Amino acid sequence: MKFFKNLIKTIKDKDPAIHSNLEVLVYPFFKVYIYYKIAHFLYLHKLYFWARFLSEKAKKRTGIEIHPGAVIGKNFFIDHGTGVVIGETTVIGDNVMLYHGVTLGGTGKDKEKRHPTIKDNVTIGAGAIILGNIVVGENAIIGAGSIVLKDVPCNKVVVGVYK
Amino acid sequence: MKFFKNLIKTIKDKDPAIHSNLEVLVYPFFKVYIYYKIAHFLYLHKLYFWARFLSEKAKKRTGIEIHPGAVIGKNFFIDHGTGVVIGETTVIGDNVMLYHGVTLGGTGKDKEKRHPTIKDNVTIGAGAIILGNIVVGENAIIGAGSIVLKDVPCNKVVVGVYK
Amino acid sequence: MKFFKNLIKTIKDKDPAIHSNLEVLVYPFFKVYIYYKIAHFLYLHKLYFWARFLSEKAKKRTGIEIHPGAVIGKNFFIDHGTGVVIGETTVIGDNVMLYHGVTLGGTGKDKEKRHPTIKDNVTIGAGAIILGNIVVGENAIIGAGSIVLKDVPCNKVVVGVYK
Numbered sequence: 001m002k003f004f005k006n007l008i009k010t011i012k013d014k015d016p017a018i019h020s021n022l023e024v025l026v027y028p029f030f031k032v033y034i035y036y037k038i039a040h041f042l043y044l045h046k047l048y049f050w051a052r053f054l055s056e057k058a059k060k061r062t063g064i065e066i067h068p069g070a071v072i073g074k075n076f077f078i079d080h081g082t083g084v085v086i087g088e089t090t091v092i093g094d095n096v097m098l099y100h101g102v103t104l105g106g107t108g109k110d111k112e113k114r115h116p117t118i119k120d121n122v123t124i125g126a127g128a129i130i131l132g133n134i135v136v137g138e139n140a141i142i143g144a145g146s147i148v149l150k151d152v153p154c155n156k157v158v159v160g161v162y163k
Numbered sequence: 164m165k166f167f168k169n170l171i172k173t174i175k176d177k178d179p180a181i182h183s184n185l186e187v188l189v190y191p192f193f194k195v196y197i198y199y200k201i202a203h204f205l206y207l208h209k210l211y212f213w214a215r216f217l218s219e220k221a222k223k224r225t226g227i228e229i230h231p232g233a234v235i236g237k238n239f240f241i242d243h244g245t246g247v248v249i250g251e252t253t254v255i256g257d258n259v260m261l262y263h264g265v266t267l268g269g270t271g272k273d274k275e276k277r278h279p280t281i282k283d284n285v286t287i288g289a290g291a292i293i294l295g296n297i298v299v300g301e302n303a304i305i306g307a308g309s310i311v312l313k314d315v316p317c318n319k320v321v322v323g324v325y326k
Numbered sequence: 327m328k329f330f331k332n333l334i335k336t337i338k339d340k341d342p343a344i345h346s347n348l349e350v351l352v353y354p355f356f357k358v359y360i361y362y363k364i365a366h367f368l369y370l371h372k373l374y375f376w377a378r379f380l381s382e383k384a385k386k387r388t389g390i391e392i393h394p395g396a397v398i399g400k401n402f403f404i405d406h407g408t409g410v411v412i413g414e415t416t417v418i419g420d421n422v423m424l425y426h427g428v429t430l431g432g433t434g435k436d437k438e439k440r441h442p443t444i445k446d447n448v449t450i451g452a453g454a455i456i457l458g459n460i461v462v463g464e465n466a467i468i469g470a471g472s473i474v475l476k477d478v479p480c481n482k483v484v485v486g487v488y489k
Contacts, residue, residue: 019374026382048182211345
């Protein structure tokens with residue numbers, strides 16, 4: 001199937017530590033992304049309980065929490081992944097890569113769209129926290145451990161607190 | 164039972180992403196708090212091994228590690244929760260809310276009371292690390308990713324390193 | 327067996343919260359270290375898939391991800407551990423202690439040796455992120471939440487961003 005082919009290709013392309021095709025099967029992202037696809041489908045059909053049930057099950061198996069409401073583009077990849085939290089109204093473009101411990105969360109101040117929008121080709125380092133209904137522009141790189149609380153321009157490299 | 168009623172009410176009140184009562188059942192905090200209550204009871208009766216056995220089991224299921232010795236007030240809530248560590252001599256007041264990745268830990272310098280005291284109505288953002296036998300005053304807000312190494316006054320908003 | 331004796335002794339020596347020998351069995355580090363030893367053996371014999379399969383299984387059970395390729399010295403200990411990621415080409419000396427949430431990772435810029443070398447007697451606090459093929463010198467202490475991107479001299483105490 002094309003879905004699995006693409007998923008395997010994305011993982012192989014993005015992780016330098018991989019030794020064979022088969023290894024892809026043990027990647028937490030491989031599992032969580034399949035769960036997310038089903039949960040997102042249920043969410044769109046307003047089966048909120050079962051959607052959340054699946055996303056919680058995926059989190060237990062992988063350490064990665066993707067809310068079923070999040071909208072995610074092509075060639076998305078999360079390396080390692082433990083501690084990742086992606087909120088309900090997050091929007092993620094194409095070719096985005098996250099490392100473990102990344103939060104795309106809310107501040108408690110916004111209504112409706114409460115979580116970030118991440119544009120194409122963005123990379124977000126380990127432990128970075130991005131909060132609120134803000135936009136991270138295309139090709140931006142968010143350094144490991146950064147805290148981002150306002151819009152990030154395209155091509156920008158962020159290190160440390162950005163507010 | 165009143166215990167479950169209160170627990171469900173607390174979760175519903177504090178999470179804007181919730182769609183129904185039933186969803187509460189999939190919350191990691193719902194599970195970990197029930198485990199904690201039993202583990203804390205065992206700990207008070209000096210059944211340390213079984214207390215720790217339960218808290219470790221809860222951590223495996225939820226990603227949240229609450230030492231059975233910690234003392235916790237009313238309407239406590241942890242959102243998401245992966246990576247939370249709450250140390251043995253931590254004391255938490257009423258209406259406290261933590262996000263995922265929060266550490267209430269020790270510095271290795273204190274004896275006996277080694278972990279923080281968190282007063283009523285405190286909110287602690289994702290990934291914040293609070294270390295040592297210090298006091299975080301009532302209504303304080305600790306921003307995501309903050310590092311706190313000394314007492315925080317009441318009503319204070321902390322962002323970044325506070326030492 | 328000497329291996330288990332040493333492992334139990336290391337854990338007991340390093341965690342002040344421990345109440346009995348038996349408690350060692352519930353420590354995530356106890357489990358992950360046994361998995362790592364087997365996975366590392368398989369890795370050295372080029373059984374990469376099974377090595378990674380075991381390390382992923384260990385991560386699911388403990389929240390601690392140690393790549394089977396990492397080389398680790400004596401009396402190593404990880405307290406709590408959720409969110410720890412140790413990369414493939416990491417080298418760790420003797421008597422090193424990590425807390426939960428520590429990353430020994432890559433920057434994506436190096437080839438071959440992509441991850442840090444941690445010398446003897448180093449302590450690394452919760453949530454610290456150490457990236458790239460750099461050396462953390464003997465007896466150094468890396469504070470909780472620090473971001474380290476360049477070599478750290480012996481005996482140095484690092485707090486905050488170090489680049």
